[in-house]
Amino acid sequence: MLWWLAMTVHGVLPYIQIVLSVLLIASILLQQTGASMGGAFGGDNFTASYHTRRGFERTLFISSIIIGILFALSAFLALIV
Numbered sequence: 001m002l003w004w005l006a007m008t009v010h011g012v013l014p015y016i017q018i019v020l021s022v023l024l025i026a027s028i029l030l031q032q033t034g035a036s037m038g039g040a041f042g043g044d045n046f047t048a049s050y051h052t053r054r055g056f057e058r059t060l061f062i063s064s065i066i067i068g069i070l071f072a073l074s075a076f077l078a079l080i081v
Contacts, residue, residue: 006081009077009081010081013074013077013078013081016074017071017074017075017078020067020070020071020074021071023067024064024067024068024071027060027063027064027067028064030060031057031060031061031064032057
């Protein structure tokens with residue numbers, strides 16, 4: 001019975017990883033950065049260093065963390081199975 005579960009997970013896991021990777025890339029690319037180019041080159045932009053996430057930005061941030069954790073867990077599962 002256990003070998004059947006391992007074979008099922010082994011067959012479905014690549015598709016799960018593809019879906020998770022596409023979702024992770026999309027959630028990361030949809031996020032906006034608060035820093036401008038001046039902050040990258042040493043400019044004094046103290047207001048862009050910290051801001052509170054609200055609404056959709058917070059939801060997108062939390063969902064990208066959750067999707068990243070799920071992707072990492074599926075990668076570890078692929079090593080085991």
